[in-house]
Structures are given as structure tokens and as C-alpha cells.
Amino acid sequence: MPELLRRDVRLLGAMLGDSLVEYGGPGLLDDVERLRHAVIAARRGETPINDVAALVDGWTLERAEQVARAFTVYFHLTNLAEEHHRIRTLRDRDTGDTVPGSVAAAVQQIQASDGRVDDLVGGLEFRPVFTAHPTEARRRAVVTAIQRISDLMTRLNGAPGATERGEIERCLREEIDLLWRTALRRAAQMDPLDEVRTAMAAFDETIFRAVPHVYRALDRALGNSGTHPPKARPYLRFGSWIGGDRDGNPYVTAQVTRDAIMIQADHVLRALENACARIGRELTVHEDTTPASADLRTALAAARTAHPDLIGEIAKRSPGEPHRQFLLHAASRIAATRDRDADLAYATADDLLTDLRLVQESLAGAGAPRQAYGRVQNLIWQVETFGFHLAELEIRQHSELHQQALQELTAGGPLSEMTEEILETLRVVAWIQQRFGVRACHRYIVSFTRSADDIANVHALAASLGESAPTLDVIPLFETGEDLERAPSVLDGMLRIPAVQNRLADTDRRLEVMLGYSDSAKQLGPTSATLRLYDTQEALAAWAARNDIKLTLFHGRGGSLGRGGGPANRAILAQAPGSVAGRFKVTEQGEVIFARYGQGEIAKRHVEQVTSAILLASTTAVQDRAREAATRFRPLANKISEAARTAFRSLIETPDFAIWFAQVSPLEEIAELRIGSRPARRKAARGLEDLRAIPWVFAWTQTRVNLPGWYGLGSGLAAVSADGADLTELRDAYETWPLFNTLLDNAEMSLAKSDRAIAERYLALGDRPELTETVLAEYDRTRRLVLAVTGHERLLENRRVLSRAVELRNPYVDALSHLQLRALKALRKGVTNDEERTHLEALLLLSVNGVAAGLQNTG
Numbered sequence: 001m002p003e004l005l006r007r008d009v010r011l012l013g014a015m016l017g018d019s020l021v022e023y024g025g026p027g028l029l030d031d032v033e034r035l036r037h038a039v040i041a042a043r044r045g046e047t048p049i050n051d052v053a054a055l056v057d058g059w060t061l062e063r064a065e066q067v068a069r070a071f072t073v074y075f076h077l078t079n080l081a082e083e084h085h086r087i088r089t090l091r092d093r094d095t096g097d098t099v100p101g102s103v104a105a106a107v108q109q110i111q112a113s114d115g116r117v118d119d120l121v122g123g124l125e126f127r128p129v130f131t132a133h134p135t136e137a138r139r140r141a142v143v144t145a146i147q148r149i150s151d152l153m154t155r156l157n158g159a160p161g162a163t164e165r166g167e168i169e170r171c172l173r174e175e176i177d178l179l180w181r182t183a184l185r186r187a188a189q190m191d192p193l194d195e196v197r198t199a200m201a202a203f204d205e206t207i208f209r210a211v212p213h214v215y216r217a218l219d220r221a222l223g224n225s226g227t228h229p230p231k232a233r234p235y236l237r238f239g240s241w242i243g244g245d246r247d248g249n250p251y252v253t254a255q256v257t258r259d260a261i262m263i264q265a266d267h268v269l270r271a272l273e274n275a276c277a278r279i280g281r282e283l284t285v286h287e288d289t290t291p292a293s294a295d296l297r298t299a300l301a302a303a304r305t306a307h308p309d310l311i312g313e314i315a316k317r318s319p320g321e322p323h324r325q326f327l328l329h330a331a332s333r334i335a336a337t338r339d340r341d342a343d344l345a346y347a348t349a350d351d352l353l354t355d356l357r358l359v360q361e362s363l364a365g366a367g368a369p370r371q372a373y374g375r376v377q378n379l380i381w382q383v384e385t386f387g388f389h390l391a392e393l394e395i396r397q398h399s400e401l402h403q404q405a406l407q408e409l410t411a412g413g414p415l416s417e418m419t420e421e422i423l424e425t426l427r428v429v430a431w432i433q434q435r436f437g438v439r440a441c442h443r444y445i446v447s448f449t450r451s452a453d454d455i456a457n458v459h460a461l462a463a464s465l466g467e468s469a470p471t472l473d474v475i476p477l478f479e480t481g482e483d484l485e486r487a488p489s490v491l492d493g494m495l496r497i498p499a500v501q502n503r504l505a506d507t508d509r510r511l512e513v514m515l516g517y518s519d520s521a522k523q524l525g526p527t528s529a530t531l532r533l534y535d536t537q538e539a540l541a542a543w544a545a546r547n548d549i550k551l552t553l554f555h556g557r558g559g560s561l562g563r564g565g566g567p568a569n570r571a572i573l574a575q576a577p578g579s580v581a582g583r584f585k586v587t588e589q590g591e592v593i594f595a596r597y598g599q600g601e602i603a604k605r606h607v608e609q610v611t612s613a614i615l616l617a618s619t620t621a622v623q624d625r626a627r628e629a630a631t632r633f634r635p636l637a638n639k640i641s642e643a644a645r646t647a648f649r650s651l652i653e654t655p656d657f658a659i660w661f662a663q664v665s666p667l668e669e670i671a672e673l674r675i676g677s678r679p680a681r682r683k684a685a686r687g688l689e690d691l692r693a694i695p696w697v698f699a700w701t702q703t704r705v706n707l708p709g710w711y712g713l714g715s716g717l718a719a720v721s722a723d724g725a726d727l728t729e730l731r732d733a734y735e736t737w738p739l740f741n742t743l744l745d746n747a748e749m750s751l752a753k754s755d756r757a758i759a760e761r762y763l764a765l766g767d768r769p770e771l772t773e774t775v776l777a778e779y780d781r782t783r784r785l786v787l788a789v790t791g792h793e794r795l796l797e798n799r800r801v802l803s804r805a806v807e808l809r810n811p812y813v814d815a816l817s818h819l820q821l822r823a824l825k826a827l828r829k830g831v832t833n834d835e836e837r838t839h840l841e842a843l844l845l846l847s848v849n850g851v852a853a854g855l856q857n858t859g
Contacts, residue, residue, distance in 0.1 A: 001808060004088065008081040008153065012176065016077060019177040020070055031063060032070045039814040049757055056818045061839035068819045068843060071812055072850030073180055076142070079853065080150050082805065084157065087601040101569065104221040106612035114619040120582055121222065121232070125552070126610055127585035129239035130202075130391065130593055132195040140198050143594065145179045147205070150599075184849050192252050196242045196260045200267050202597045203390065208271045210603045211236060211385050212378035217608060227369040230377060234384040236607070239443075240264070240391040241587070246425070247396045247447045254424040261393050261432050261440065268390035269338035272352075273331050275382065279375045280327030284318075285368060292322040293362035299355070303329050307344065323359055323371075330355050337388065348437060349387040356380050389440035393432065395425060396445040396477070399454040406457050409464055426462050430470035438471050445514055449476035450483060452493025459499035473503055475554065479516030481524050484536040487513070488543045495547065504549075512585070513540060514554035518693030525648025525712035530743050531641040534576050538630070541578035554585040568606070570745075572613035574738040576630070577623035584614045595856070629737035636720055636729055637740070644716030651711065651774060658688050663828060664766040665699035666820070667691075669844055701753075702851055703762040704817055705775065709750025713743075714782030717789065723781075730789045745799075748786050752795040752806050753855050754779070758817045765828055813854040820847035 001009070020029045038055055041047035056064065098105045110117050152175065156168045190198075211234075219232040243260025246252040292300070300322055304311040310332060311325070318324045330352065336344035346352050356379060363372035405419040415423075432441040446454050455474045462469045476494070478487045491513065494500050504511065515536060521529040537553060544551035557571070572584055588596065596606045616622050651657065662668055688696075700707045721727050733740040756779060763772040787795070796803035823844035831837040 001804065002085065005081060005085040008084060008157075009078055012077040012081055012149075012172075013074060015173050015176045016070070016074060016180065018173065019180045022177070023180065024066060028063075028066055028070070031059065032067055035067060035071075035815050035818075036812070039811040039818070042814070043811050049761075052814075052818055053761075053821070056822050061836070061843060064819055064822065065839065065843050065846060068816060068846045068850055069180070069184065071816050071819075072184055072846060072853055073176075074812065075809075075850060075853035076146055076179065077149070077176070078809070079856065080146055080153065083599055083602065084150070084153050087599060088157070090601050090605055101609045101612055102221075103218045103608050103611050103615075106615045107218075107221040110615060110619055113621050116619070117222070120615050120618055121218070121235075123582040124233075124235040124611070124614060125237065125583040125585075126235055126607065126614060127237045127239055127552075127554075127583075128588045129394065129554075129585065130199050130242060131240075131587050131589045132192065132199075132242040132245065139182075139184065140194075140201070141182055142179070142184060143198075143201065145175065145182055147598075149175045149179065185845055192243050192249070192256045193259055193263065196240075196263050199240065199242050199593060200263065202593055203267055204271070206597050206600050206603050207238070208268075208275075208382065208386070210597075210600050210607070212381050213600075213604050214607045214611070215381050216378075217604070218611065226373055228373065229364075230373065230381075234381050235611075236385050238386070238391040239394055239585075241394050241396060244393045244441075245396040247398050254421060254428045257393065257395070257425060258428045258431065261389060261436065264390040264393070265388055265436065266338060268386045269334055269388060272379075272383065272386075272388075273334040273338065275379050276327060276334055277331035279379055280324055280331055282375065283324050283327060283371065284321060285323055285363070285366075285371060287320050287322055290323065290363065290366040290368045290371070293358075293365050296322060296326060296358055296362040299358055300326050300329075310344075323363060326355070326359055346388075349383055352388075353380065353383050356383065387436065387439065389432075389436040392439060392443065393441040394443040394445060395429060395441070396447060397422065397425075398447045399449055399457070402446065402454065402457040402461060406460055409461070422461060423465065426465060426470055427468060429472070430465070430468050433470055442471055442473050443475055443512070444472050445475045445477050447477050448479055448483070449490060450486075452490050452497060455490075455494050455500065456497050459497060463499070471503075472499075473507075473512060474500070475512045475514050477514040477516055477556070478536070479519040479556075481520055481529070481532055484515070484520060484532050487536055488539050491540070491543055491547075508550065509548055510550045510552070511544075512552045512554055514556055516556045518556065518697075521708060522688070522691075522693045522696055524645050526709055526747070527644035527713045527716050527743065528641045528648065530739070531637050534574075534630075534739055537576035537579040541576060541581075545578065550583075551579075551581070552583045552585055553579055554587075556587050557589075569609040569613035570738075570742050572610065572617050573622070574626075574742040575617055576739075577627040580614060580617040582614060582618045584610065591852075591856070625736075626738055629733070630739070633729075633733045633737050633740065636733060639720045640713075640716035642716075643719035644712035646712075647715035647778060648712035651771075651778075652688060654771060657771070658691075660766040660768050660771055661688075661699070664762050664764075665703045666824060666844055666848055667695060667699040669827075669841065670695055670698055670702075670848060698852075701855060702820065702848055703759055704753075704755040704813075705759040705762065705779070706750045706754040707775065710747040710754075710782050710786075711775075711778055713747050714778050714780075714785050717785040718781060721785070724785055724788050727788055731791070734789050744786055744790060747782065748790065748792075748795055749799075749802070751779075751783050751786065752803070753810075755810065755814065755817070756780075758814060758821075761821055762824075765825060809854055813851055816847045816850040816854060820844055820851065823847065 017029050017032075020032065035052070035055060038047055038052045042049050042052050059067070093099050098108060107117055110120065114120075149172065152168055152172050156165065156172070160168060214236065215230070215232045215234060216226075219226075219230045222231040224231050240260075243252060243256050243263075300311070303326070304315075307329075311329060314325050314328045314332075318328065333344055333346050333355075334352065337346045339345075356376060360372045360376050360380065363369070363376065401418060401422065404416075405422045408415050408419045429441050429444075444458055446458060449455065455476055458474045459472065462472055476487070476490060478484050478490075491511075494511075495504075515533055517529065517533065520532060523529070524532060540551060540553065543549070553575075555571075568586065572580060595602075597603045654660075697708045717730060718724065721730055734744055735741070756776065759779070760772065760776060763775060766772070783795070787793070790798075792798065794803075796806065820843075823840045826840050827837070827844065831840060
């Protein structure tokens with residue numbers, strides 16, 4: 001562990017230890033330390049794993065809960081320390097040389113090879129879409145407590161004097177003690193608007209301020225010193241499903257959607273008002289040195305006529321400073337927009353942009369380009385990116401419900417509650433467009449799209465509203481293996497729908513298609529789903545070229561490896577040739593939102609890495625290499641896919657597999673964490689088909705099996721290598737084909753976060769030894785062959801930083817797993833005493849929270 005990271009972890013750990021002693025006496029800390037030493041010894045083979053279980057079983061349930069809480073809080077603090085160290089590392093690397101993975105590195109590489117920098121940058125788009133998928137296990141109170149500790153650590157690492165350092169350390173102890181005493185689980189179920197407000201924290205704290213820095217980095221890479229109009233255009237567009245995704249979530253209503261956009265608008269208007277007022281206060285250029293243009297003087301005179309008292313007060317505070325006066329007036333108008341004061345408010349964000357550009361042009365014309373293209377340009381970028389709506393709110397609903405609603409409308413009888421709700425949602429979309437513009441909400445995603453009729457149905461429902469119909473881009477979502485295969489034919493049918501034809505004409509033939517990673521992986525297994533998705537991307541890129549369509553693929557990826565997660569930049573470079581074309585849209589779900597956008601430096605680095613990958617993946621050289629490798633290794637991939645799919649389907653189609661899965665994992669108990677508003681299942685049925693992918697992955701993660709991230713890959717590799725006897729072609733594929741390289745590296749990461757010995761104890765709870773044997777045999781096969789193909793002696797051998805982090809965390813995760821196993825075993829046997837059951841459930845859910853924090857993965 002790097003010395004500075006070790007220092008921070010020790011400091012935070014010691015302060016937590018002091019809180020434990022103050023709360024529960026030395027005995028509590030002693031028990032935590034006994035378990036810590038025991039799991040480390042078990043990892044080294046110095047202590048039998050049964051002795052660790054005996055230690056945990058010997059405590060009272062109250063003590064077990066306290067120990068579980070201690071390890072959970074420890075992980076929250078360790079995660080924070082690692083975050084700070086990552087920021088420290090990013091700053092240390094920023095020596096003035098080009099940083100690998102940065103936008104500057106990508107621009108240099110393209111200039112040296114492809115040469116199409118201006119074309120690529122001109123068409124660049126990155127659209128992260130925040131979703132309310134319930135994978136953020138932490139309460140908002142816990143997140144904000146951790147943020148306060150993080151702020152104190154930033155101050156502590158800033159070389160304070162002795163007195164200030166002493167006060168910071170006192171505050172740290174206070175905050176860590178508060179975190180220890182804060183309930184780590186939610187007492188009440190979240191509702192959709194809670195989820196909206198939680199996501200707003202990332203916007204308020206980080207995203208709004210980070211966006212101009214991202215554009216500035218691209219502008220510098222393109223050779224702009226900040227004294228000329230920017231070459232970087234605002235290519236970031238944030239989207240949100242939070243408050244708009246009603247597929248299987250009865251709590252997301254038309255009123256919730258309306259409330260969600262208003263919450264978003266309130267946050268972005270406050271941010272714009274504050275930024276505009278701050279810049280207005282700072283822009284103290286005087287008319288003697290920087291005279292205002294005739295256009296600005298005219299606009300200021302018109303504002304004085306319309307609002308004499310307001311302009312008079314501003315002019316009194318800023319005499320001889322017309323640029324400052326106009327910006328402070330603009331800030332007042334933004335505040336009026338938020339307060340719905342029609343007399344002063346801006347009608348649209350474009351009107352604000354007009355005013356800001358007027359100031360910019362006046363400054364540039366007066367010979368002050370640094371003022372024109374500095375902070376004023378930052379504000380212009382923010383308005384262009386966020387508008388008055390912050391994120392483009394997207395609607396999602398299941399295809400079956402649209403079909404039923406249209407049948408009811410056609411029949412002419414009374415409408416069901418669901419049909420009325422669908423129609424009211426469309427009316428709300430129209431209202432949002434009228435209030436904030438079409439851009440604020442125009443995408444309607446159809447889950448489980450099976451045919452072009454599923455798209456036509458939504459357009460028909462919208463048309464039934466007559467003149468109050470919204471403008472819609474209806475987006476097919478292909479989720480199952482069969483749906484992915486038929487995607488091109490469905491799109492052929494879409495082109496024959498008049499409403500689609502009209503939108504293509506209005507949007508320069510732009511079309512969006514969403515691909516679901518989660519459900520395809522749950523149906524086919526991770527290996528076959530990955531390869532099927534690649535084939536679909538390839539087919540859709542060819543379809544778009546044939547039909548002169550500017551296609552954007554929307555990747556419905558989760559945070560976990562079992563749902564398409566993993567490093568985003570590597571995933572982009574592994575896409576099928578032609579499928580990126582300068583545009584990338586992806587879901588950012590649950591804990592991923594705060595992991596990637598919770599800290600400014602990390603958010604900027606993430607967006608830069610994604611931007612760099614989008615640019616590189618769109619170059620001819622990268623696409624040609626990927627196309628050649630895909631052609632060469634396609635027969636090999638097909639054989640791997642077939643064998644992997646057969647192994648995966650054979651497992652999950654075993655009689656009563658769903659019952660066994662529920663026995664060996666905390667699947668049913670996870671719902672009690674109340675980490676989201678959406679039910680875990682689409683329907684009341686208890687089979688795997690209606691189980692959502694998130695709890696499927698979350699539960700397997702808790703068992704330390706991590707099955708959705710690797711199962712079937714070993715069988716696939718064995719089928720093409722005589723069980724490892726001939727690895728030549730596989731090693732060639734790993735070296736030269738980005739998709740295959742990413743597939744194996746992601747599986748390797750998933751295996752590294754697994755633990756065979758502990759997993760075996762979970763699997764034994766199902767009393768199905770044949771299933772336990774099948775799962776562990778595939779685990780052993782996959783681990784052996786992944787290491788053989790990659791040439792590694794141990795998992796993650798080539799990823800030193802990640803390997804070290806996983807190895808250091810695993811023993812502490814083991815401690816929580818043993819505590820969870822104690823609770824799970826007792827609950828599965830049956831408990832008649834209500835008080836004991838309550839304690840066991842509390843211990844189980846607390847340990848679930850802790851394991852999620854330790855592995856930094858939920859669903």
C-alpha cells in the first residue's frame with residue numbers, strides 16, 4: 001500500500017477504534033481486532049475457516065451487530081481514503097506532460113495517424129444517463145456524513161499549521177463518531193422523489209462545476225490558449241431516468257415525472273443564478289478601460305426602461321461597469337425564472353445564452369479576450385449543457401402496457417387506471433416541452449421491444465391526444481438474446497412508420513437504439529451475452545450505413561461486471577467497428593453515480609477517459625484493427641459462446657434452481673434494505689424470469705460467488721482449447737482483439753472479488769450438493785483457464801493497484817461474510833422467537849450493506 005494511503009487509512013481506522021472504545025468499552029474493539037486477525041490468518045492458511053465461524057457464532061447477536069457495524073464503517077472510511085489517494089495520484093501525474101488516457105493524448109494520437117481531429121471533435125457526443133436503479137446501498141445521511149469527513153481530509157492533507165491541524169483532527173473524530181452512531185440502513189422505503197434528490201447531490205457538489213473544466217481540457221488539447229473563441233463545443237448532455245422510468249415501478253406516476261423535472265430545474269437555476277451573480281460581482285472591468293459595445297448599451301438601456309428600480313440599484317453598486325451591471329441583471333432574471341416571475345423571467349435558456357454572448361462579444365470587441373473567453377465562457381458552456389432543465393428526462397415503460405392501452409382506446413369503452421396513467425404521462429411530457437423546450441423530455445423508451453408495432457403503439461397513443469400531443473423520439477430497447485438478434489428487422493419496420501419518418505426528417509436522420517446488458521446476461525450468461533451484444537452492434541452499424549441513419553447506441557450497462565459494468569473507456573474501445581461514430585450514450589446507475597461523479601477530480605478524469613475512448617474508437621485505424629481481429633476470431637468466438645451459453649442455461653434450468661438460489665443467498669432479504677423505490681420483480685411470480693437483474697447480481701455478490709460475472713466462460717474456453725491443452729489461438733485473440741481482451745479481464749476481476757472457501761459455505765445452505773459441485777467446478781475451470789490464456793500466475797497480476805486493493809480488502813469482507821452467514825444459517829433453519837428474528841435480520845442486512853461497501857459493488 002502506498003505510504004500516504006497507509007497513513008490516511010491508519011489515521012481514520014485509529015479514530016474509529018477510539019469511537020468504538022468510547023461507545024462499547026475496550027471489549028468491543030478487542031472483539032473487532034480478534035475477528036480481523038482471525039480472517040487474515042485464515043487467508044494465510046494459519047487458521048481453519050471453521051475457527052473463524054466459531055468465533056462469530058460465540059458472540060451475542062447484539063455484539064455481532066456491533067462488530068458488523070464496525071467493519072462496515074471501516075469500509076466507508078477506507079473507500080474515502082482510497083478516493084483521496086486517487087485524487088492525489090491524478091495530481092501527481094499532472095506534471096505538464098501528456099497524461100495517458102487524457103483528451104490531449106487522444107488528440108495527439110489522432111493527429112499523428114488519422115488526422116481527422118476537427119471532424120471527430122465536431123461530431124463528438126457523450127450522454128451519461130443517471131438511473132434510479134437500486135444499487136446505492138448507502139443512506140443519504142451516510143453519504144453526506146462521509147462527504148463531511150472527506151472535506152476534512154482535504155484540509156488535513158493541505159499542510160495546515162499545528163493549531164489548525166489539531167482542530168481538524170478534533171472535527172474528524174467528531175464526524176467519525178457521528179458516522180458510527182448513524183443508522184446505516186434506511187428505516188423507510190425510498191420514493192422516486194427521494195431518488196431524484198439523492199442524484200441532485202452529485203450535480204450540486206460536482207457535476208455543474210466540473211463540466212467547464214472538461215471542455216477547457218479539450219480546448220487546450222486543440223491548441224486554444226483561452227484568448228480566442230473556443231474550438232471545443234459542448235458535447236456533454238446529461239440524461240435521467242429518475243422520476244421517468246416507470247417500467248415495473250408503480251410509484252413513478254405522471255405527477256412524479258412533473259415533480260422530478262421541477263426539482264431538476266430548481267437545482268440548475270439556483271446553480272446558474274449563483275454562477276452568474278458571482279461572475280457579475282467579479283467582472284469589475286470599467287468602461288474607461290473596456291467600453292461596452294453599442295449592442296450591450298442598447299440592451300442595458302432596454303433593461304433600465306423595463307425594470308428601472310432593479311437596474312438603478314445595480315448601477316448604484318457598480319458605477320461605470322456596464323458589463324458587470326448586465327450580468328447582475330441576468331442573475332436577477334435567472335432568479336425570477338426559478339420563482340416563476342413572468343415579468344422578469346427568461347422565457348428560455350436560449351434567451352439567457354443570447355445575453356451572455358452579448359457580454360462576451362462586447363468584451364472581445366473591447367480588446368479583453370481573456371475576460372470574454374474565461375469565466376464568461378464557462379458559464380456559457382454550463383447553460384449550453386444543462387439548459388433550464390439540467391438533465392434530459394426520459395420516459396420508460398413496458399411494451400405490453402402500450403399494447404393494452406391502445407386496445408382499450410380502440411375499443412372505445414372505459415379506460416383502465418393504467419391506460420389513463422399512460423395518457424397522463426404523455427400530457428406531462430407535452431407540458432414539460434412547453435415549459436422547458438422539446439430537448440428537456442422527448443425520449444420514450446419501450447422496454448422489451450419485440451416488433452415495430454411496439455414503437456408504433458406509442459406514437460398512436462400520443463397522436464390520440466390531438467393538438468396536445470408531445471414531440472417524441474420513441475426508442476426501442478432490445479434486452480433478450482432473441483430480441484437482440486431481430487433488432488435490424490425491427491428497425492426496418494420502424495422506418496415504415498410515418499411518425500418515425502417525420503422525426504428522421506426533423507432530426508437530420510438521427511435515430512437512437514438501446515441495448516440491454518442486464519437481462520441478456522441473466523438469460524444467456526456473461527460470455528454469450530457479451531458476444532451477442534457485439535454481433536448486434538455490428539449488425540446495427542451496418543444497418544445504419546445502408547439506410548443513411550446517424551445511429552446512437554444507448555448502452556444499458558450496470559455498475560457490476562455481471563450487468564455490463566467495468567472500466568467505461570475500455571468498454572468503448574471494445575465496441576464493434578462503426579458502432580460508436582463519435583457518439584456514446586450509457587446508463588450510470590446507483591453507486592456508480594457517486595463513484596464516478598462524487599468528487600470533482602475523479603469526475604473530470606472519468607469524463608476525459610470516456611471522451612478519449614470515444615474519439616479513438618471512431619478513428620479508422622482503431623476500427624480497422626478491431627474489424628480484422630473480429631473477422632479472424634469470429635469462428636472461435638461462436639464456439640466459445642455456444643459452450644458458455646449451454647453451461648449457463650444448464651445451471652439455471654435445473655429444476656427448482658430459483659428456490660435453491662433464494663436459499664443460498666440473501667435474495668429475498670435484500671428488498672428490506674430499501675435502497676430504491678422499485679420492486680425487485682416486475683410481477684408477483686417468484687421465478688427467475690421476472691426477477692430483475694439487479695437483485696440477481698446483488699445477491700450473488702453477497703455470496704462471494706459473483707456468478708453473473710464469469711459463469712460459463714470456463715466451459716467456453718475449454719471447448720475451444722481441449723480443456724487448456726491448446727491455447728495458441730485464445731492467446732492470440734486475447735492479445736489482438738479488444739473485445740476478447742476486455743471479456744477475459746472483466747471475468748478475471750470478478751473472480752478476484754470472489755472467494756471459493758466462503759462461497760462454498762453459502763452454497764451448502766441450499767442442501768443441493770450436486771449444484772454446489774457444478775458451480776465450484778465451473779469456478780475452478782474458469783479460474784484455471786483465464787490464468788492460462790492471460791499468462792498470469794495469479795488473478796489481476798497485470799493490474800497492480802487494483803490487485804493490491806482487492807487483496808487488502810478481501811479479509812475484511814470475509815469478516816462480514818462470516819457474520820452474514822451466521823444470520824443466514826439461523827434464518828434458513830427457522831426462528832420462532834420474534835426478538836431473535838429481528839436481531840438476525842438486522843445483522844444480515846447490516847452485513848449486506850458492509851459487503852457492498854467492501855466490494856464496492858451491489859448490482
